Amino acid sequence: MSVALGIDFGTESARAVLVDCAHGSELGTSVEPYAHGVIDARLPAPDDDVELAPDWALQDPRDYVRSFQVAVRRVLADTGVVPDDVVGIGIDFTSCTMLPTLADGTPLCEVDDLRREPHAWVKLWKHHAAQPEADRINAVAVERGEPWLPRYGGRISSEWFFAKALQILDEAPEVYARSDRLIEACDWIVWQLTGVESRNACTAGYKAMWSKREGFPATDYFAALDPRFAHVVDEKMSRTLLSPGTRAGVLSERAAAWTGLHAGTPVAVANVDFHGSVPATTVTAPGTLVMIMGTSNGHLLLGEELVHVEGMCGVVEDGIVPGYFGYEAGQSALGDIYGWFARTIGATHEALAADAAKLRPGESGLLALDWWNGNRSVLVDADLRGLLVGMTLATRAPDIYRALIEATAFGTRVIVDAFERAGLPVDGIVACGGLPDRNPLVMQVFADVAGREIAVAGSRQAPALGAAMFGAVAAGAAAGGHDSIGDASRSMAHLSGTSYAPRGEHREAYDILYGEYVRLHDLFGRGGDDVMRRLKRLQIEAAAAPAPA
């Protein structure tokens, strides 16, 4: 039997899965939490007197290695899979999660005189303290008319690579100066496995403004941000970017010893969790939208050509599947909104959904704007906030729960409409992530509102399966893997058999409600009424004022 190993590095833990290359059977899974989890209040002991400012979120790179070691050893032991059978290894990671290292890959936070310096640690994707740098990146790009800006919906996030890198330069120039490399954590872990530095095209394209045809932004642009930043790419990064599925190298003697796997086992170039999930849901060609539905919602779509889609997160040639442009959009909160409501009123999702499922479209009398965590697509505005309208004294908790679900479905329909307006057809939808199994009501409402059938992916761990599939491609068919991600997908990816068809009798009411949603969306989201932004400013000012008497 030929087996591929996939490791999904999430926010809290690493998940190792062994997958049969011929049929995609998931032979076993093992999850190992990071010892230090998310570091957002103070550095780990013995340096826990170093406090972090609000919005910081760090990790310890050593946790990645340890969780890899434990999870892989355990999944091998649990399944009885022998090293001879493991033909390839792939990994996926959160992104943009990045760190500064020495030339040999040693993280700066492991250098003695730097370990008490927060900027020497890994900045996790949700580190949100680089907003001033993101603002500068955007302002200078607009001023110079940078050609890459439209590929990112006109706005670069504070979560992305150069915002984080520039924050190091701004706030800790010594750390910046001593960084030989600035690198995505996904590329760093592949470096640890192979002993060789490699860079992947996916994170470079989605998070570092790189494109296959134009490369990185020009040196002049970086110089305009800060003269010391002019040569950041050549000094601390690499202009060689490898497409998903490319072999990054083979397992080194040192890394092989961690788990008992054979040295020389092929290792794929790193990938991002969302993007690597796409072929794992059976999608390797245009026309089918992949939704990764969890606390947030990611929307990924392949296209033949480069077009500009309003408010998308990014478009990268070969970024998801070689040969296609990979488009990404998203909603910054999905399950998080339903969870917020259930938690606030102290009810279970099951009880709320049971009552909410009995409602006809419009029967709640409510309409919401689903911006509890801002709006990622198509408005790209983190300052937007939630809205709920239509309450009476007879409004019940399940009415509100239903309205929140409908609002997120309308938000997805806005994204689907934007794709189609740009010339990218959305004929079908496949959903993966944690939510489809847990909340059938959400799936049915999404199908009704989108007017499209939604199929549910077969794997409950699409990112890890995707990582294993890219590992199989790194191995190649001759070694028991596959020669392309298309081949791997056809053999190893499956749908669950569960799908949600739109109900025609709900079409008209949802079309009317969607019209109302779009009008409020444009009123509050496109500058007609800026009350949300002003409420946010007032809230920040109030929180900073003296306590009330």
Next chain:
Amino acid sequence: MSVALGIDFGTESARAVLVDCAHGSELGTSVEPYAHGVIDARLPAPDDDVELAPDWALQDPRDYVRSFQVAVRRVLADTGVVPDDVVGIGIDFTSCTMLPTLADGTPLCEVDDLRREPHAWVKLWKHHAAQPEADRINAVAVERGEPWLPRYGGRISSEWFFAKALQILDEAPEVYARSDRLIEACDWIVWQLTGVESRNACTAGYKAMWSKREGFPATDYFAALDPRFAHVVDEKMSRTLLSPGTRAGVLSERAAAWTGLHAGTPVAVANVDFHGSVPATTVTAPGTLVMIMGTSNGHLLLGEELVHVEGMCGVVEDGIVPGYFGYEAGQSALGDIYGWFARTIGATHEALAADAAKLRPGESGLLALDWWNGNRSVLVDADLRGLLVGMTLATRAPDIYRALIEATAFGTRVIVDAFERAGLPVDGIVACGGLPDRNPLVMQVFADVAGREIAVAGSRQAPALGAAMFGAVAAGAAAGGHDSIGDASRSMAHLSGTSYAPRGEHREAYDILYGEYVRLHDLFGRGGDDVMRRLKRLQIEAAAAPAPA
């Protein structure tokens, strides 16, 4: 000792209170529920096979008499007050609560062949099934340019007298034909006590479009509604209307025997609960707004002249205190909104208020429109609905509770501003009703938002105290009572000593938030965006559609 007896006929019970005329000490109170409460599903046994349509709300007039008998006997026994000491009797009632009777005052529902006819019963104030008639009353009034319409903020409610009367004619012409009298329940109970029919100017003015100077609408107007309705006033009502405090008559032998009180005890003309409360809060002159804060909020203000205030419920000369124009405005939900929220999330007011009190203005990040039960003043639109904006994943239940309180306070500020714009100063505010004692946070936020000190009335039962005061005026000073409601108020009404001063440090933030409130209020309430109305229509259509598959 001279004692006045006040009886407050509420929605669920009658409350009898004995008050010392010299100092206003409340000697004792007794509450007796109505045996049949609110009749809103089916008629009482043995006719409980007769079902009522939605929005109907009836009462049994016999319940009023029985509760009066029980409560008065009990309060006399409990206090030891002897009939010799009782110098006068006053009553107040919900309004418009009305019924059809024979010429001798026998309610039609007590006539054998009519008792199974719902239209023969008392229509309670919250009977909401006469909307088609109210629509006709408004349309015809607008078409004819009726001069009285502006006194009611341009719109007559379905709760009011002629809407209910016209519904009887429309739906049960036989009941209408056999009605010798159509009468407010408050006047009917005074008739039962004195044996003589009398009519009060307060309900006539506020609920039946009467004014001291112009009388009732013209016969032509009533004929335009329905030719059979042309002479409703002369056939079934009276053009003699008595001001508050006037003596309606004296206790009859029959009614005296019910309780042991002396026949011949003066009985005041009937009054309305809200309006009778005003002198009981010490207010008998212009400049001080009285708020009656309970499930809803009533705003009463006296003025020297007749002016038009936007969206007021009504203005009646001598309607509250003789010699002044009495202005009424209101918010159709107050405690009901806070109660809705506490119930929906399963928390106590105490717990929510404790956390909400720690917030600075603006710190919740939220803003609401307080229209959970429509908007009474100044928009006069029952179709409006609630709105909440500004939610994030960090929003907590106390944040929402605080925003709901602030929204109701902003709603009151809109009313205060409307009074002042019309030339009626609001220099101070006195609050009564159930809420001021129960929820100090609400009172403080109202004071902060209004920028005015709010004094709390001394009595926890202002309507019953007011009724007793008008009873004392009906007796007159020579008999141990008082010669004017001003005299009665100075002797018998008190403030509690508790008052809430506006906190200057919150002024600026609340001015800013109020500006935001007014903008959203005008946007959604004045036709800029009619989403609330459309959501209501969709909800009604959805509820009527077949159940979902």
